[in-house]
Amino acid sequence: MTARTPADVLAESRRQASLLKRQRVLDTVRRMLDDGEPISFAAVARAAKVSTWLVYAEGIREHVQAAIQRQEQAPVTEAAQGRRASPASLHTDLAMAREEIKELRTERDQLRAAMRQHLGHQLDQISNRKLTERITELTEANRKLEHELAQLRPLTDHIQELERDLAAARMSLRQMIRDGNQHNLED
Known part of the structure; x- marks a missing residue:
């Protein structure tokens, strides 16, 4: 039996996290269909608390598209029965989107700082x-x-x-x- 390297452990951890996020997206799509919530790629990403690119990824995109088509084919009477988003729901979605944007900006800034530090370290190692x-x-x-x-x-x-x-x-x-x-x- 070969010893697992830290890279192997990290790769396995990322695979597991990816699988959990994908399952969360699929569960969110099912829940949104059952609740009659309007489905879009952005709405699914927000509700599942994942990045938008994940809902466009192969294997997930098809499920979201199928749910959108299913909603489009639903009778118009369902929409008239009060299944529209309330202002409170829209405000909640907006607040969640703003929070996600704030988190993404923080993450971006941290990654930029880490990259700058790494590049600076590399430049310092090259002697004049x-x-x-x-x-x-x-x-x-x-x-x-x-x-x-x-x-x-x-x-x-x-x-x-x-x-x-x-x-x-x-x-x-x-x-x-x-x-x-x-x-x-x-x-």
């Missing part, structure tokens, strides 16, 4: 001496390459001159062969 040495190495390598390129330029010019001479010689040879063939045909 190592960076200076690396810049010096790259500058020296660049100088060597520029020197080699400068030495190759005359050779490039010479190669181009030789290629022109070769092309001229080939053209001359073709002309000589044509003249020779013309002379042989006349004989």
Whole structure:
């Protein structure tokens, strides 16, 4: 039996939490259908106290869409029987949404601060001496390459001159062969 690493424990914990949240969303959809509450992705997310992206996730989205379609197909008389949201309910939903936004902003700010601290720590670990040495190495390598390129330029010019001479010689040879063939045909 292999020992579980902290990463394995964390991954298993996240899987369990995800499964619980998904089940909570499905239970919320069923309850909302039974209570005749209007169903939308945002309303389900708010009622289940999960993020909106989760209700759009594969495996959940289909259930929410089916519930929305089921409500749309319900007779109009049900809506007229007092199944509309009351102002108090709407105020409660608004208060819950505001609270969720406040929590998300706090979480975002904490994550930003942690990221800044982590990046700062990484930058502190890179010493200026190592960076200076690396810049010096790259500058020296660049100088060597520029020197080699400068030495190759005359050779490039010479190669181009030789290629022109070769092309001229080939053209001359073709002309000589044509003249020779013309002379042989006349004989």
